[in-house]
Amino acid sequence: MVNASLTSDEIAEHSSAKSCWVIIHGKAYDVTEFLSEHPGGSKIILKYAGKDATEEFDPIHPPDTLDKYLDRSKHMGEVDMSTVTTEVRAADPFETERQEYIKSRPPLEQCYNLLDFEAVAKRVMKKTAWAYYSSGADDEITLRDNHSAFHRIWFRPKVLVDVEKIDMSTTMLGTKTSIPFYVTATALGKLGHSEGEVVLTKAAHNHNVIQMIPTLASCSFDEICDAKSGNQIQWLQLYVNKNRDITKNIVQHAEKRGCKALFITVDAPQLGRREKDMRSKFEDNGTSVQSNSGESVDRSQGAARAISSFIDPSLSWKDIPWFKSITNMKIVLKGVQRVEDVIKACEAGVDGVVLSNHGGRQLDTAPSGIEILAATMPILKERGIQNKLEIYIDGGVRRASDIVKALCLGATGVGIGRPFLYAMSAYGQPGVERAMQLLKDEMEMNMRLIGAPTIADLNDTMVDARGVALHSTPIKDTLSISAYDPLVAPAFRSKL
Ligand SMILES: Cc1cc2nc3c(=O)[nH]c(=O)nc-3n(C[C@H](O)[C@H](O)[C@H](O)COP(=O)(O)O)c2cc1C
Structure with missing residues (x-):
């Protein structure tokens, strides 16, 4: 039974291998049975169990992946994203430096060759x-x-x-x-x-x-x-x-x-x-x-x-x-x-x-x-x-x-x-x-x-x-x- 508006707390209840849900693009998916089949292994999904996995999912999976490979009954419904808080990660020095570089990126016109x-x-x-x-x-x-x-x-x-x-x-x-x-x-x-x-x-x-x-x-x-x-x-x-x-x-x-x-x-x-x-x-x-x-x-x-x-x-x-x-x-x-x-x-x-x-x-x-x-x-x-x-x-x-x-x-x-x-x-x-x-x-x-x-x-x-x-x-x-x-x-x- 799919839910029209799930909250972050409801998703968080499914944060283990026994019951594993993830949020991708504002929708919840039950991937418990898929864990053992996941081409990239179960460990990586479990890292995002009960959480928003969109940022990690996107670059690697074509957008039709879930529709193609996850049974419709496992598409659990829309998530009320106002209830989902972004996880604050410990400051990564590389990332901090990268953000600085992004801010001071040379103007495009200064690229003169490949x-x-x-x-x-x-x-x-x-x-x-x-x-x-x-x-x-x-x-x-x-x-x-x-x-x-x-x-x-x-x-x-x-x-x-x-x-x-x-x-x-x-x-x-x-x-x-x-x-x-x-x-x-x-x-x-x-x-x-x-x-x-x-x-x-x-x-x-x-x-x-x-x-x-x-x-x-x-x-x-x-x-x-x-x-x-x-x-x-x-x-x-x-x-x-x-x-x-x-x-x-x-x-x-x-x-x-x-x-x-x-x-x-x-x-x-x-x-x-x-x-x-x-x-x-x-x-x-x-x-x-x-x-x-x-x-x-x-x-x-x-x-x-x-x-x-x-x-x-x-x-x-x-x-x-x-x-x-x-x-x-x-x-x-x-x-x-x-x-x-x-x-x-x-x-x-x-x-x-x-x-x-x-x-x-x-x-x-x-x-x-x-x-x-x-x-x-x-x-x-x-x-x-x-x-x-x-x-x-x-x-x-x-x-x-x-x-x-x-x-x-x-x-x-x-x-x-x-x-x-x-x-x-x-x-x-x-x-x-x-x-x-x-x-x-x-x-x-x-x-x-x-x-x-x-x-x-x-x-x-x-x-x-x-x-x-x-x-x-x-x-x-x-x-x-x-x-x-x-x-x-x-x-x-x-x-x-
Ligand atoms: C990030 C990256 C991904 C690539 N992916 C593929 C690929 O999926 N299939 C393929 O036939 N070649 C792939 N190649 C090889 C390129 O088609 C090509 O042979 C190579 O990039 C040419 O060298 P260049 O990057 O110095 O121009 C990839 C190359 C790079 C750098």
Whole structure:
């Protein structure tokens, strides 16, 4: 029997494993029977038993989660929120400092490049959110090399080319776009901004940029589709579920909703160990985790690992024909890391690959996308198969000069992840739009200075990539060093 207006005291009576209610968005839910099934474990729910759990629930669970996975009989009714007092927590020095940083945040106009957003985000984001977004796998060698690999490639500019008019528009997977980058899929948008991924959707629309929707978005897939305008293009990133019926439903639903391409993530049969994320004690801080598919998830430390155990580690080349049979969307493999697999992808008849190491979050010391690209294109050209599929790269792209280098080496476009998350977390939609505009401004200048009035004019004679595979960078760029957050050792419980 549901109650129209429950009070805080009534909810507080259900604060144990025997009877456990929680408040989410002003409504009470009886989750007693769900405790043992909760993908993030029961401990985290019990921490909020009899209390308001909204703040912790929101970033991780798409809004339709409760309707989808908790029987209606357990929806106990509206809560009179005037009876609910906010719990006063002991002052957390990090949080106090963060609030100060938020108050003194630099004006948006003072962000002149993508790394500036990272430097601001580091100070103004919640500890757990920063840890989840910024972390890479193991020693973060790949994470850092993704960025520095671009510095091992030098330009060979052409002069006396008429560059009065610059056209940086291009076509990616059959659709025209204003500039050859896209917003790549990054999970858990609400950790950085209360509105989550739709902020990226709106900014992408205003700049005619393509957005890839992540399987593990904080917003529901439909919310992200609903937020698009006009002919805006979206792609779907897919983590393949062990239950292929769930996978098929997700894919076919995305196609119905107008997604133009399916990016199957192939570099994550198990999620990497991201120690910053683990160290931020995600679970202890009270954030539980559930995948969009509602499947059971790992309970070990860190947000990333907790959301990923539904992913099928048995996914193999044998599955590609099945994907082709269930959708007419273009199919792209995201996370290819060697030329042999690019050739296999050609043979499998997919439409493209993303040369990517998942932003350095998976196998540490895996090569950067740009390095793989430089090694791959000559071999594809030798075999005459360079036009059989489109090649994208992602990882460490922070300047339009990085985009230009990738295009010179044969990429159709590049994906950008963290910079847009940081811009969103620090400044919301205006931040993301400024980041996109900065890239456009840089791109125009770079194309002019390299002597390429259109994207088609960029070619491999315009770069010297001989050093890209040499993994030591004598020159360090100071912006990146100041924005980079070094790994830390375990903290002592008290200072001696
Ligand atoms: C916070 C975060 C979450 C991510 N989530 C996903 C994901 O859910 N699926 C996926 O295929 N890749 C995911 N990625 C990887 C990105 O799609 C992309 O490969 C990477 O961010 C590119 O590197 P960059 O951040 O240096 O631009 C994630 C990356 C980050 C930083």
